[in-house]
Amino acid sequence: MKYVSVNAILALYVWILCTPTWGQSYIRDTPYRELVPHRFQFRSQPRIANFNQLSFDSIYAISGCTVLDSKGWLLSTENGLTWFTLPNVNKDIPIVNGPSIAWKSAQILCIGSNQIVVIDQTNVLRLSIDDTEHAQIVWSVKHHLLGVADACITDDDIWIASANGTVKTDFSAEEISLIDNRAATAVACKPGLKASFSAGLESVQVFEKGDLVRWEWVTNLTSYAGGVYDGPVRSLAVDDDGTLYVGTETAINIRAPNGTVSRLDYQRGVPMNNTQIVAIEPNTQALLAASPKAFMRRAPSLKESPGEAMPGQWQYYHGPRYLLGDSQVSLVDVTHDNQTVVVTDGGIVILEWQWWTLAQKAAHYEDILDRHIRHGMVSDCSLKEFGNASSCTNGPSDNNGLWTSLLVVAEAYRYALSPSPEQHARVSTLFRGMQLLVNITGIRGLMARSAVSPSEPKPSGGTWHKSNDSAYSGWLWKGDASSDEVVGHLFAYPVVVDVMKGTPEAKAALGLMEDIVSYIVENGFYLIDITGNHTQWGVWAPKFLNHDRLWSDERGLNSMQILSYLAAVFTYSQNATLQTLALAAYYELTNSTNQYNTNMVNLKIESPFDNNYSDDELTFLPYYTFMNAVKKNSTFASTALGMSIERTWGAVRPLKSAAWISMYLGMGGKTFDETDLQNMAWNLRTWPLELINWPVKNSDRRDVIIDREQDRSGQQGHDSMRILPANERSQLRWNSNPHDLDGGNGLSEGDPGAWLWPYWTARYHSLII
Numbered sequence: 001m002k003y004v005s006v007n008a009i010l011a012l013y014v015w016i017l018c019t020p021t022w023g024q025s026y027i028r029d030t031p032y033r034e035l036v037p038h039r040f041q042f043r044s045q046p047r048i049a050n051f052n053q054l055s056f057d058s059i060y061a062i063s064g065c066t067v068l069d070s071k072g073w074l075l076s077t078e079n080g081l082t083w084f085t086l087p088n089v090n091k092d093i094p095i096v097n098g099p100s101i102a103w104k105s106a107q108i109l110c111i112g113s114n115q116i117v118v119i120d121q122t123n124v125l126r127l128s129i130d131d132t133e134h135a136q137i138v139w140s141v142k143h144h145l146l147g148v149a150d151a152c153i154t155d156d157d158i159w160i161a162s163a164n165g166t167v168k169t170d171f172s173a174e175e176i177s178l179i180d181n182r183a184a185t186a187v188a189c190k191p192g193l194k195a196s197f198s199a200g201l202e203s204v205q206v207f208e209k210g211d212l213v214r215w216e217w218v219t220n221l222t223s224y225a226g227g228v229y230d231g232p233v234r235s236l237a238v239d240d241d242g243t244l245y246v247g248t249e250t251a252i253n254i255r256a257p258n259g260t261v262s263r264l265d266y267q268r269g270v271p272m273n274n275t276q277i278v279a280i281e282p283n284t285q286a287l288l289a290a291s292p293k294a295f296m297r298r299a300p301s302l303k304e305s306p307g308e309a310m311p312g313q314w315q316y317y318h319g320p321r322y323l324l325g326d327s328q329v330s331l332v333d334v335t336h337d338n339q340t341v342v343v344t345d346g347g348i349v350i351l352e353w354q355w356w357t358l359a360q361k362a363a364h365y366e367d368i369l370d371r372h373i374r375h376g377m378v379s380d381c382s383l384k385e386f387g388n389a390s391s392c393t394n395g396p397s398d399n400n401g402l403w404t405s406l407l408v409v410a411e412a413y414r415y416a417l418s419p420s421p422e423q424h425a426r427v428s429t430l431f432r433g434m435q436l437l438v439n440i441t442g443i444r445g446l447m448a449r450s451a452v453s454p455s456e457p458k459p460s461g462g463t464w465h466k467s468n469d470s471a472y473s474g475w476l477w478k479g480d481a482s483s484d485e486v487v488g489h490l491f492a493y494p495v496v497v498d499v500m501k502g503t504p505e506a507k508a509a510l511g512l513m514e515d516i517v518s519y520i521v522e523n524g525f526y527l528i529d530i531t532g533n534h535t536q537w538g539v540w541a542p543k544f545l546n547h548d549r550l551w552s553d554e555r556g557l558n559s560m561q562i563l564s565y566l567a568a569v570f571t572y573s574q575n576a577t578l579q580t581l582a583l584a585a586y587y588e589l590t591n592s593t594n595q596y597n598t599n600m601v602n603l604k605i606e607s608p609f610d611n612n613y614s615d616d617e618l619t620f621l622p623y624y625t626f627m628n629a630v631k632k633n634s635t636f637a638s639t640a641l642g643m644s645i646e647r648t649w650g651a652v653r654p655l656k657s658a659a660w661i662s663m664y665l666g667m668g669g670k671t672f673d674e675t676d677l678q679n680m681a682w683n684l685r686t687w688p689l690e691l692i693n694w695p696v697k698n699s700d701r702r703d704v705i706i707d708r709e710q711d712r713s714g715q716q717g718h719d720s721m722r723i724l725p726a727n728e729r730s731q732l733r734w735n736s737n738p739h740d741l742d743g744g745n746g747l748s749e750g751d752p753g754a755w756l757w758p759y760w761t762a763r764y765h766s767l768i769i
Contacts, residue, residue, distance in 0.1 A: 025665070026767050027677045032685050033338075034356035035727070037322050038086060041347040045325065049388035052088045055079070059343045060103060064335020065110035067129055071336055074116055076103045081118075081127075081135060086339075086350060093129060098137035101125070107151040109158070110335070117158060119143075119151055124158065126171060141169070143176040150236075152189040152196075157210070159187040159196055166198040168210050180205055180212055188236035188244060195257075197244050199233035204246065204255075214259070221249065228261050229253045237278040239285050247275035252289060264298075266702030271296050271316045273702060277329060283337040290329035293700075294318040295342050295351075314703060316728050317342075320387060320746060321694040323349055358684055358768060362759055365752035368691060369407065372751035375453065376433025378404045379751060386746045387692055396450035396459050396478060404433045405488030405621075406753035409495045413764035416499035424503070431496065431505045434489060438512055440477045442468040443530060445519025447485050448477035465530055479529050482537040483554075484618060486527060487561065489516055491621040494568050494628055499764075514578055517569040521585045525562060542594045556603025557615055559596035560644060563589060564626035567636040571629040586636070597640040604648040608709035614735035616652055620663045623648075627667040646671060656723050658683040658758040659734045666765040677767065684759055686725040691750040696730040698741040707739060718742070 040052040047053065061076035072085035074093070080103055081093040095101065102120040109117040114129040126139040147163035160167040160176075161184035168179050182203050189196035196207045199218070206214040217227030235247035244255040251265040252275055264270050272291035279288040287298040295317040318327050325346020333341040338353040371392045372378050379397030383389065397403065408430045415423045438447045451467075452459055454474030467475045489512065496509035520527055520540065527538025540562035544551040551558075563586060570582040589596040603619065605611065623645055630636050649669060652660045656679040665672060698704055698720065707719040719739035730743035732750035762768045 025672075025677070026769050027681050029358045029768050031355040031357055032681075033353045034361070034685070034689065035322075036352045036354050036689065038350040038352060039320075039324055039347065040088060040090075040349070041324060045346050048320070049385050050390065051324075051387075054084075054088075054347060055090050056082065058104075059331060059348065061106055061108045062331050062333045062341060062343060063108040063110045063116065064333050064339075064341070065116065066113045068114065068131065068133070073333060073335075073341060074108055074110060076106045076108055076118075078103075081108075083133070084348070086352075091133070093133055093135050095127070095135050095137065098125065098140060099123060105148070107148060107160075109151055109153050111153055117151070117153065119148055119158075119160060121148070124160075124169065124176065139171055141173055141176060143167070145176065149184065150186045152187050153191075154189045154193070154196065155191045157189075157196075159189050159198070161185055161187040161198055161200070166205065166207075168196075168207070179207070179210060182215075186233055186236040186247075188238040190238050190240070193238065193242050195238075195242055197236055197238065199229075199236055199246060201232040203227075204229055204233065204244075216261070218248070230263060234275060235277045235279075237280045237287075239280045245278045245280070245287060247278040247289065249274050251275075252278060252287075269298075269312065269314045269703050271314050271701045271703045277332050279332045279334045279340075281334050281340065288332060288334065288340065290332055290342070292329070293327050295323060295327075295329055295332075297340075315725065316698070316701065317351070318697065319695050319744075321688060321690065321692075321696070321727070322351065358681075358759060361684070361687075361689075362756060364689060365691075365756055368749075368752050369756070372749075373429065373433070375436060375451070376404070376429050376431070377401075377437070377450065378407050378430065378433065378753060379450075380748050381751075383692070383747050383749060387694070389690070389692055389749050392749055395456070396452055398449050398462070398478070398482075399484050399488070400450040401434060401437050401447055401481070401485040402488035402617075403751060403753055404430055404437075405492035406757040407751070408434060408492040410753065410756040410760040412492075412496050412499050413760040417760075417763060427496075427500065428505060431492075431509070434492060435508060435512065436472075437477075437485075438489070438515070440467045440469060440472045440475055441465075441530060443519075445515040445517075446527065446529070447481050447489055447516070448479065449481050449485060451475055451477040479531070480535045481527060481529070482535065483527075483539075483558065483561065484537070484614075486516065486520075486538065486565075487618050487621050489513075490565050490568065491625055494572060494625050497572050498628065510572055514569060514573050514575065517565045518578055518581060520562070520565070521581055525585075525589075542589070542596075545596075545599065546594065553605060553610065553612070553615075556599045556601070556644075557619060559589070560600035560603055560619070560626070560641075561622045563596055563600065563636070564622035564629070567629040567633070568625050570635070571633045583635070597638055600644045601640050602647065603644055604651045606651055608707070608711060610712050612712060613737050616648075616660065617735045619648055620660055624663050624667055631668070645669065654723070655738055656680075656683055657734060657738070658687075658762070659754070662758040662762040662765070662767060665767055666761050680758070680762060680767070683726060684755065684762075686727050687755050688727040691732055691752060692746060693730060693732065693744045693748045693750065694746050695744040696728070696742060698724060698728065701741075704741065711737070 040054050042057045044057050056077040056079050058078050059075050063074050065074045075082040075084050079092050084090045105121050107119040116127050118125045123140050125137050127135040128138050129135045145162040145164050150161040152159050157168050157170050163183050165178040165181040166184045184198040184200045187198045198205045203215050218229040219227040219231050221231050230251040231248040237245045242257040246253040251263040254262045272294050274291050275289050277290040284300045286300040289296045297315045299313050301311050323344050325344045328345040331343035340351045342349045374394040377400040381392035381394045384391035411427045415427050440451050441448050463479045464476045493509040493513040497506050500506045525541040526534035529535045540558050545555045566582045566586040570579050649664050658680045661676050661680040705721040706717050707721050710716045731738050733754045
C-alpha cells in the first residue's frame with residue numbers, strides 16, 4: 001500500500017482548519033426588506049393569470065390618501081374620481097355638487113383624512129368624502145392658468161406649476177395670482193420645510209415664505225447655453241432635509257440645502273437617463289426615478305433599508321417581474337411607507353417592501369417546490385400561459401438527477417438541523433426520485449437521465465428505453481446519462497449517509513454510491529450505457545482525458561471528479577473489496593503516468609472564449625464530496641486538492657454566488673472575509689420571489705459596462721462586467737451565466753433548488769444563524 005506524505009496531510013489540514021483573522025465567520029438571519037410586487041392590469045390589457053384586473057383603462061393622476069380610516073389611493077380615471085386599495089378595491093366616488101371636473105387634466109392632492117384638493121383646467125377645489133363614499137365640494141376658486149403641470153401642498157399653502165408661472169395659494173383665497181411668471185413644469189414643497197421650489201424649461205426657482213430668493217438657469221440643449229442644471233426640468237422632489245432632486249433629460253441634479261448643485265448620471269450608477277419623474281420614499285429617504293422604460297431606486301443607508309443593495313447602488317425595475325405593459329412609467333406615488341405605486345401603460349403596480357427573514361423565504365420556496373416534483377424527480381416546468389405559474393406542466397428533464405440531488409442535499413440538511421417525521425418524509429420523497437433513476441435502468445450503477453410513467457405522454461427527443469424491471473412495467477427511461485447526472489448522484493448520497501444515519505435512505509444511499517462508482521471503475525472509468533457503449537459525456541479514462549484534444553476542457557475537471565468518487569467510496573463503504581478497488585483505482589489515476597492529481601490543479605478554464613459556468617457546478621459538487629471524504633480519512637489529503645480549490649475559488653469569488661460561497665466555506669475554505677458572507681446574504685436576499693423566467697432586458701442600461709470579450713457561444717457584447725442582483729437578471733440556476741444581460745420569455749418556472757441548496761448548506765455549516 002502507498003502512503004500520502006505527512007507534509008501533504010498537514011498542508012491540507014491547515015487549509016481546512018485555518019480561521020480568517022477578521023473574526024466572526026457567520027451572519028445572522030436578521031430581518032431584511034423583501035420587495036413584493038402587486039400588479040393590477042388595466043381592463044383592456046391582455047390578461048395575465050394571477051394578476052389583478054382594474055375596472056378602468058387610464059389613470060391621469062394619483063395621490064395616496066386615508067379615506068374612511070382606510071389607506072389607499074385616489075385616482076383620476078376615465079370614470080372620474082376612483083378609490084383604490086391594495087386588496088383590489090376600486091370604486092368610483094361620485095361628486096354630489098358643484099361644477100363638473102375635467103378629470104383627464106386634473107391634479108389630485110390628499111390633505112388629510114377624507115379631504116382632497118383637485119386642480120383641473122378652470123378651478124382649484126377642496127372636496128370632502130362622507131361616510132356614504134360621496135364627495136362634496138367645500139371650497140373652490142377659479143383660475144385662468146394654462147397647462148397646469150404639477151402641484152404640491154404644505155401646511156398652509158398650495159403650490160401650482162403652470163405654463164403661466166408658479167402659483168401659491170391657500171383655502172382662504174378668492175382669486176389665483178402668480179408669484180413668479182416663469183413657465184413652470186414642476187413644483188416641490190413639503191410641510192415643515194423652509195424652502196419651496198419650482199422649475200421649468202429655462203430655470204429653477206427657490207422660494208422662502210412665499211418670496212423668490214434665488215433662481216438659476218438650466219442648460220439649453222438646443223442652443224447649448226449653459227446652466228447650473230443639466231436641462232429642461234421634468235420633475236422635482238424634496239427630501240426631509242430640504243435637498244432638492246431635479247429630473248432632467250440628461251441627469252438628475254441635486255441641490256443641497258446650502259445651495260450647491262451636483263449631478264447623478266450613468267457614470268455615478270444611474271441605470272437610465274431621460275428622467276421623467278423623481279420622488280423620495282418617505283421612511284427611508286431613498287431616491288426614486290422613472291425613465292420612459294424603467295423604474296429605478298437608489299438604495300439608502302443599510303440601517304434604513306437592509307438587505308437590498310449597498311448604499312448608493314441603483315436598483316432597476318423593468319418588465320413584467322415588476323412593471324406592466326411596456327414599462328412606460330407615467331405616475332409615481334410614495335405617500336404610504338413601504339409602498340411605492342408605479343403607474344405604467346399597462347396598469348398599476350404596488351411595490352411593497354416587506355420585512356422578511358431568509359427562513360421565511362425558504363418556506364416560501366418550499367411551497368413552490370411542490371409543483372416541481374414528479375415521481376420524486378425535480379426540474380423546471382413549462383407554463384401553458386405566459387406568466388401563469390399555476391399552469392406549470394412538469395415533464396422529463398435531461399438533468400432530473402442533478403436538479404433532484406440539490407434538493408435532496410437541501411432537505412437532508414434541513415432534516416439534520418430539525419428532525420421530524422414530516423421532514424423525513426420530504427427527504428424520502430426526493431430520494432426515491434433519485435433511486436428510481438438508477439433502478440429503472442435494470443443495470444446496477446447506471447442511472448437514467450429521466451423517466452416517465454405509463455400514464456404520462458410519450459416523450460420525444462433523445463433515446464428512450466423500456467424498463468426491464470418488473471417494478472417499472474410500462475415505464476420509459478432516457479439513456480445517455482451525462483457526467484452531470486453522476487455528479488448529482490454522488491453529491492447527494494454521501495450527504496444522506498452523513499446526516500441521516502440509521503435511516504433507510506442512508507443505507508440505500510451508500511448502496512447506490514457503491515454501485516455507481518464500482519460500475520464506472522470496472523468499466524475502465526467509463527459510464528457504459530445499455531447500448532454497450534459509453535455515454536457521450538460519461539468519460540473519466542486517461543485515454544481521453546490525457547491524450548484526446550477534444551477532451552482538453554474536461555481534463556482537469558473529470559480528473560478531480562473521479563478522484564472525488566473514489567475517495568468517497570473508500571471512506572464511506574464498509575465493503576473491503578470495494579475499498580481495495582477504489583484505492584487501487586485512485587493510485588492508478590494519480591501515478592506518474594496519469595497524474596490526475598496534477599491535472600486537477602488548474603481545472604478551471606478561465607479563458608472567456610471557453611469559460612463554462614455549467615462546469616463550475618460540476619466542479620464544486622465533487623469538491624464538496626472530496627473534502628468531506630478527506631476530513632474523515634486523510635488517505636486522500638493532498639496539496640494538489642487544496643491548490644485546486646483555492647485557484648477555482650479565486651476565479652468564481654467575484655460572482656458573489658451564494659452557492660459557491662456556502663460550498664467553499666462549508667468545505668473549510670480559508671481565503672474569505674466578511675464581504676464574502678455579505679455577498680452570500682445579498683445573493684440569497686435578492687433572489688426573486690417568483691421563479692418565473694420573466695423577460696429581462698439590461699443591455700440598454702447606461703450603468704452597465706459591457707464585456708467585449710467573445711464568450712464560449714461565439715457572441716460578444718451580451719455580458720456585463722459586474723454582477724447584477726439576482727432579481728434584475730434572468731439566471732435561475734448556477735449552471736448558467738450570471739453576467740447575461742437579457743433573457744427570459746415568461747413561459748417556464750425554475751425549481752427553487754438553486755436557492756434552497758446554498759441556503760440549507762449555509763445553515764448546516766453555521767454560516768447563517
